[in-house]
Amino acid sequence: MRRVYAILVALCCALAAALATAGPAQAAAQTITNGTQFSDTSGNAVHAHGGGVIKVGSYYYWFGEDRNADNTFKYVDAYRSTDLKNWEFRNHVLTQSSASELGTAYIERPKVIYNASTGKFVMWMHKENGVDYSEARAAVAVSDTVDGNYTYQSSFQPLGQYMSRDITTFVDTDGTGYMVSAARENYDLQIYKLNPDYTGIDSLVANPWVGGHREAPALFKRGGVYFMLTSAATGWNANQQQYATATGLAGPWTAMTDVGDSTTYNSQTAYVLPVQGTSGTSYLYMGDRWGNSFGGTVNDSRYVWLPLTFPTSTSMSMSWYPEVSVDTTAGTIAGTSATYNTLVGRSSAKCADVPSQSLWQGVAISQYTCNSGTNQKWWFKDLGTGYYELMGRGSSLCLQENSASVTQENCTGATAQQWSLTTSGSYVLVKARASGECLDVSGASTANSAAIITYTCNGGTNQQWTRGT
Known part of the structure; x- marks a missing residue:
């Protein structure tokens, strides 16, 4: 009996030890809605704007900007996830109190890389004085743990002579670290080799697109080909992204080639994340739809994540998907x-x-002369229950019934955002699930900007609709 008991105790201890050392379970596939704010696992908005991702063990760690209402620096925030959808807030890894020069500053595009030789995590970022953009400096902070408090080192202009604004980092397969930043008022985009501990600049490797006026760089490697993805320099407003390729970072690099549409689906590059698994490696474009571009602040920004595809080893394409x-x-x-x-x-x-x-939630829907704008385009997302969500192409928000209006709101799956379609001759009636009332042009008005509401279904022509293209 004692022997059996001893065996059972040993088995229990072994199981407990295995559970204690086991990593997170394999992540299930997740669906991410584009053009939205993300929430963390506590229900708070994810502030990782202009950010980058590093994978440590089974976790992806996402670092990015969390700003004050006047857009000055507040924190660099760190989140982690195994599936890239469910993000756990970990820490304000860099704060205004981390260094005196961060008390009033702009800190943009933080990127963290790991130095295998020193065992340190190194953060690079763009630093300004919080008043204007006259400093154009790179800054460095380090930590012993990926989501610990980072110790601020210093800020400087690379090699003591080059302006440094929008920034990214890259560690090559041989362990060499690189930093890329926009220089000379964003007219140049320069590639630097880092020193062995990744905390300083060793040398200027290349300045391939002199006068190109590019910013928001993202550098990644696929096979033996390096890809540089960047935006034009148009402030907070989105523009046409372009990319170039090379077989060595020193070049020669190709000329820039357009990718995506003319506004990159109303976003700007933050990072390109390789996602490696049992079926291979895919590449995720991570972009920001800046809140400043639609009358808000950085912390009002939305995220646009899209798969990158590669028709050939040296070409790349990007298409819009709502999810x-x-x-x-x-x-x-x-x-x-x-x-x-x-x-x-x-x-x-x-x-x-x-x-x-x-792009704001709470905006009331009205009617207007058809003009093919994305603000007049709707995805009838079939919920498989006889109901649909109507998601706007421009805003990525859903049509919602309220007591006195129909507005666009963050998509939640609520019954107030579910609609059925009933054929009426050549037309359809769009019925709200919550009330059973029909989508209706108020007062049967034919004027621009007349309100669209829900009203008791009555067969009126102001409740009959066609689905155009």
């Missing part, structure tokens, strides 16, 4: 294809419209 499915275990990323339609009122021949192409 992206990420499987970090398999290393696969896939976009959800969507068809967007207009909703055209029978009585007015006008389109359901988000006024002024607003």
Whole structure:
């Protein structure tokens, strides 16, 4: 009996030890909605703007900007996830009190890399004085742990002579570290080799696109080819992204080539993340839809994540998807294809419209002359229950029924955001699940900006709609 008891105790202890040392379970595939603010596992907004990601063990750690209301530096925040959707807040890893020169500053585009020789995590960032952009300096902080408190080192202009603004880092397969930053008022984009401990600049490797006026660099390697993805320099407003390739960081580099649409789906590059798994490696474009571009602040910004595809070893493409499915275990990323339609009122021949192409939640929907704008395009997302979500192409927000209005809101799956479609001759009635009332042009108005509401279904032409293209 004692022997059996001893065996049982030993087995229990072994199981407890195994559980204590086991890492997180394999992550399941997750669907991420594009063009939205993300929430962490505590329900708070994720502030990792202009950020970058490093994988340590089974976790992806995401670092980014968390700013004050006046856009000055508040924190660099760190989050972690195994599946790239469920983000746990870990720490304000750098704060205003980390160094005297951070009391009033702009700190932008923090990127963390690991130095295997020193065992240190090294953060590079763009630093300004918090008043204007006259300093144009790079800054460095280090930590013994990935999500610990980072010790601020210093800020400087690379090699004591070059301006340094938008910034990224890259560690090559041989362990050599690199930093890329926009120089000469953003007209040059320079590639630097880091010193052995990654805390300083060793040398200037290349300045391949002199006068190109590029910023927001992201550097990654696929096979034996290096890709540099950047945006033009247009402030907070989105523009056409471009990329170039080379087989060595010193070049020669190709000329820049357009990728995505003319505004990169209303986003700017933050980072490109390789996601490696059992089925190979996929590449995730991580972009910011800056809140400043639609009347807000950095902390109002939304995230745009899209799969990158590679028609050839030296070419790249990017398409819009309202949702992206990420499987970090398999290393696969896939976009959800969507068809967007207009909703055209029978009585007015006008389109359901988000006024002024607003990206804000709470904006009331009205009708306006059809103009093919993304603020008049809707994805009828089939929920598989006989109901649909109507998600705006421009805002990524969902049509919601309220007591006196129909607005666009963050998509939540609530019944107030679910609609059924009932055919009425050549037209459809769009019925709210919550009330059973029909989508209606108030007062049967034919005027621009007339409110769209829900009202008791009555067969009126102001409740009849066509789905256009």
